[in-house]
Amino acid sequence: MEIALQNITKDYGSVRANDHVTMRVVPGSIHGLLGENGAGKSTLMKILSGYTPKTDGEIRIDRGIVEYESPAHAAGLGIGMLYQDPLDFPLLSVLENFKLGQSSSDMTALRIRLTDLCRRFGFTLDPDAPLASLTIGERQQLEILRLLEKGIRTLILDEPTTGISGTQKAALFSALKQLADEGRSVILVSHKLEDVEALCDRVTVLRGGKGAGEMDSPFDPDQLMTLMFGTRPKPPPRSAEAPGGPVLNFTSIHARGGRTGLKSCSVLIRENEVVGLAGLEGSGQGVFLRTAAGLIPPLSGEIHLKGQPMKRQNHHGFKRKGVNFLPSGRLEEGLIPGLTLAEHSALQNGGGFWVRWPGAIADAARRITNFRIKGEPNLSVESLSGGNQQRLLLSFLSENPTLLLLENPTRGLDVESANWVWEHLHRFCAKGAAIVFASSELDEILAQADRVMVFFNGAVIKDVRTQETDLRELGLAIAGRA
Amino acid sequence: MTEIDLTILFAGVVAGAAPIVMAALGETLTEKAGLINLSLDGSILLSAMAGFAAAYTTGSLVFGFMAGAMAGAMVAAVVGIFSIHLNRSQVAVGFVLTLMARDLAYFLGNPYARLHGPQVPSLPIPLLKEIPFFGPVFFNQSLPVYFSLLLIGFCWWYIYRTPAGLRLRAVGEHPKAAYARGIDPRRTQMLYTLAGGLLVGLAGATFSLSVKPGWGRPQGAEGTGWIALALVIFGGWDPIRAAAGAYLFAFLQVMGIYLQGWFPSVPAQVFQVAPFPLMIFTLLFMNLAQKERVVIWSEGRPWFRSMLKWLWGKAPTALGKPYAPE
Numbered sequence: 024m025e026i027a028l029q030n031i032t033k034d035y036g037s038v039r040a041n042d043h044v045t046m047r048v049v050p051g052s053i054h055g056l057l058g059e060n061g062a063g064k065s066t067l068m069k070i071l072s073g074y075t076p077k078t079d080g081e082i083r084i085d086r087g088i089v090e091y092e093s094p095a096h097a098a099g100l101g102i103g104m105l106y107q108d109p110l111d112f113p114l115l116s117v118l119e120n121f122k123l124g125q126s127s128s129d130m131t132a133l134r135i136r137l138t139d140l141c142r143r144f145g146f147t148l149d150p151d152a153p154l155a156s157l158t159i160g161e162r163q164q165l166e167i168l169r170l171l172e173k174g175i176r177t178l179i180l181d182e183p184t185t186g187i188s189g190t191q192k193a194a195l196f197s198a199l200k201q202l203a204d205e206g207r208s209v210i211l212v213s214h215k216l217e218d219v220e221a222l223c224d225r226v227t228v229l230r231g232g233k234g235a236g237e238m239d240s241p242f243d244p245d246q247l248m249t250l251m252f253g254t255r256p257k258p259p260p261r262s263a264e265a266p267g268g269p270v271l272n273f274t275s276i277h278a279r280g281g282r283t284g285l286k287s288c289s290v291l292i293r294e295n296e297v298v299g300l301a302g303l304e305g306s307g308q309g310v311f312l313r314t315a316a317g318l319i320p321p322l323s324g325e326i327h328l329k330g331q332p333m334k335r336q337n338h339h340g341f342k343r344k345g346v347n348f349l350p351s352g353r354l355e356e357g358l359i360p361g362l363t364l365a366e367h368s369a370l371q372n373g374g375g376f377w378v379r380w381p382g383a384i385a386d387a388a389r390r391i392t393n394f395r396i397k398g399e400p401n402l403s404v405e406s407l408s409g410g411n412q413q414r415l416l417l418s419f420l421s422e423n424p425t426l427l428l429l430e431n432p433t434r435g436l437d438v439e440s441a442n443w444v445w446e447h448l449h450r451f452c453a454k455g456a457a458i459v460f461a462s463s464e465l466d467e468i469l470a471q472a473d474r475v476m477v478f479f480n481g482a483v484i485k486d487v488r489t490q491e492t493d494l495r496e497l498g499l500a501i502a503g504r505a
Numbered sequence: 506m507t508e509i510d511l512t513i514l515f516a517g518v519v520a521g522a523a524p525i526v527m528a529a530l531g532e533t534l535t536e537k538a539g540l541i542n543l544s545l546d547g548s549i550l551l552s553a554m555a556g557f558a559a560a561y562t563t564g565s566l567v568f569g570f571m572a573g574a575m576a577g578a579m580v581a582a583v584v585g586i587f588s589i590h591l592n593r594s595q596v597a598v599g600f601v602l603t604l605m606a607r608d609l610a611y612f613l614g615n616p617y618a619r620l621h622g623p624q625v626p627s628l629p630i631p632l633l634k635e636i637p638f639f640g641p642v643f644f645n646q647s648l649p650v651y652f653s654l655l656l657i658g659f660c661w662w663y664i665y666r667t668p669a670g671l672r673l674r675a676v677g678e679h680p681k682a683a684y685a686r687g688i689d690p691r692r693t694q695m696l697y698t699l700a701g702g703l704l705v706g707l708a709g710a711t712f713s714l715s716v717k718p719g720w721g722r723p724q725g726a727e728g729t730g731w732i733a734l735a736l737v738i739f740g741g742w743d744p745i746r747a748a749a750g751a752y753l754f755a756f757l758q759v760m761g762i763y764l765q766g767w768f769p770s771v772p773a774q775v776f777q778v779a780p781f782p783l784m785i786f787t788l789l790f791m792n793l794a795q796k797e798r799v800v801i802w803s804e805g806r807p808w809f810r811s812m813l814k815w816l817w818g819k820a821p822t823a824l825g826k827p828y829a830p831e
């Protein structure tokens with residue numbers, strides 16, 4: 024079947040996730056959809072699979088325009104998708120997962136079908152095992168078989184190689200090739216160059232919600248990188264002070280959390296250092312920051328702060344040592360929605376039997392002036408713009424922090440606010456603090472950090488000084504090629 | 506010390522547990538779909554009142570049970586509409602309804618208080634009732650009791666063996682995934698909220714027409730709704746284990762009466778209240794079974810492990826979380 028997406032546009036409120044994207048998939052081909060995080064790949068594919076309604080544009084199947092009502096409708100037309108966040112049922116059995124959505128309700132027949140399909144693709148799945156006991160790779164295999172049984176002729180896979188082992192990846196790729204040989208089309212969504220190179224006949228690259236270009240195999244990686252990230256001028260290196268004594272010392276830390284956890288991480292961060300954490304979202308940066316903030320207790324390994332062991336200390340213990348953490352969810356983890364600026368001041372200053380309102384209001388007013396926040400003491404925090412919320416959070420950092428942990432400190436801020444935030448942060452650094460920040464903007468890391476650590480699948484796969492690296496090298500490392 | 510006649514004791518347990526079984530199974534169905542109907546306690550009273558009033562007025566037990574079922578389904582419909590379609594908090598709506606339904610029952614039921622109304626006759630099953638012990642315990646009962654017994658097996662079969670039951674579990678597990686497979690999560694949730702309410706209503710009518718016949722204030726069914734809610738958790742969202750819990754609770758209650766006779770020096774309240782903390786203790790224990798450390802500790806302690814395994818039950822993953830379509 025031939026699929027043509029024409030001028031697909033999708034708005035989530037004010038965010039335009041897809042902006043007039045056009046893409047054509049030839050029958051029997053493996054088509055890649057490449058782009059960095061947030062480029063709009065998942066959105067486009069959810070539209071094609073009927074999961075999300077589009078704002079504008081046309082979907083044509085075999086030259087006829089189709090309108091979807093639901094994923095079941097798209098499946099009826101022969102399009103099926105493996106979602107980035109798996110849409111399966113961990114507490115149900117393999118066979119039950121296989122059955123759900125199938126028109127047949129004959130369990131015995133379905134069991135035989137499943138066994139047959141497994142044999143055809145060389146998968147081993149126990150029909151009676153609970154799905155939760157399977158690995159991510161096996162769950163994918165089951166989803167593929169289920170969609171095949173449903174009769175789909177175009178299979179979409181959204182980031183299928185994240186979180187699966189090398190052997191499973193090989194099994195997956197050979198199954199996908201087999202499908203293409205049978206005349207079905209496969210759309211492979213990935214941010215990893217290696218996946219696209221290994222498998223795809225043609226690739227569409229998205230950047231910032233727009234189609235950045237298309238290429239046929241064999242691909243030139245440099246050209247693909249340029250399509251993915253654009254050509255951005257390298258910022259001038261920042262003149263930094265020499266790093267001082269040790270601040271944060273991780274010795275083979277293992278921790279759980281996020282999609283990947285944190286694996287065997289050993290790092291030394293010194294005074295005056297600004298360290299940028301790069302990587303796809305959820306590759307371990309968040310776990311790293313939360314472990315360093317004492318929010319996630321490590322499973323094994325040791326943390327030293329300024330040379331002192333931090334075993335059995337919680338977040339408050341870390342805070343007393345001067346560790347400050349600013350999470351990226353400003354309203355989810357940082358501020359308390361519904362409370363006003365003055366109430367936040369009162370909370371911060373704490374103590375006593377009653378709130379001293381005049382003091383709290385004066386304190387809030389002081390923060391507003393000092394941090395140039397556009398707002399009033401008795402305004403609730405969610406009415407502030409993102410930039411002003413960030414300024415307010417910065418105003419609550421302690422005066423002389425030893426370690427600042429920041430998650431996407433300038434996300435959603437305009438350039439002027441972002442610059443202001445960084446100016447402010449570098450002032451802490453000059454006083455001897457160390458700053459560790461995660462950012463999905465490589466430009467920001469190259470401009471603001473002295474050193475960059477690239478996370479991939481829960482591990483640090485690259486740790487270099489920013490002067491000694493560039494956009495392209497970091498982009499490759501992010502895609503798992505250190 | 507009074508002799509215990511085990512046959513009478515267990516026949517009493519089976520009969521007394523009947524409405525609790527119905528309510529717990531109804532709530533299990535609803536919660537399997539991911540929705541909590543917290544209004545059970547008030548719902549049971551309202552349907553007990555409606556059932557008694559209808560049976561008294563019409564003289565027909567069938568109408569009585571129908572009225573009870575309708576009352577239960579109507580309260581459930583309110584919970585369903587507010588939480589599924591209007592996105593209100595299930596817990597808040599359910600809780601308010603509990604109180605409202607209870608007061609409404611007392612208010613509307615006032616004219617029927619302490620009247621002598623129709624009562625479900627006992628209906629021994631020929632031949633089967635002759636079986637020693639099992640005969641009198643299971644087959645010398647009334648229709649609602651037979652219904653409660655059959656319902657256990659039916660619910661289990663329906664939930665775990667039919668395509669509709671599979672869809673029900675799918676919605677409670679992961680409504681978005683269910684949607685991606687062509688199931689309408691909201692319709693499914695509404696359907697099982699109503700079905701659950703219907704069973705809760707039958708439980709209420711069983712109280713006022715059979716187990717604690719008549720209407721009054723208190724009726725005697727007060728508190729059962731909360732126990733049924735706890736039993737769903739106790740049963741690990743499994744109908745058979747929820748029913749087992751209902752029998753355990755009924756057994757503890759009956760034993761309380763016996764123990765009171767044996768130890769007259771102990772205040773009667775101790776035996777009346779004891780089943781409740783015992784249930785809570787069991788719940789605590791069940792929670793333990795899900796703690797990683799406890800599981801690790803239980804390795805190499807087979808008896809403890811098998812006990813944990815039996816107690817292990819997991820709530821439907823999406824329980825209590827409203828489903829919002831894209």
Ligand SMILES: Nc1ncnc2c1ncn2[C@@H]1O[C@H](COP(=O)(O)OP(=O)(O)O)[C@@H](O)[C@H]1O
Nearest residue numbers: 035038040058059060061062063064065066067
């Ligand atoms: N359900 C949603 N609501 C609001 N914004 C969304 C939603 N899904 C995606 N977005 C936004 O759309 C953009 C593209 O996201 P996505 O398609 O997931 O990118 P990709 O898959 O390429 O990483 C992002 O800015 C993201 O924040």
Ligand SMILES: [Mg+2]
Nearest residue numbers: 064065066107
């Ligand atoms: Mg994506």
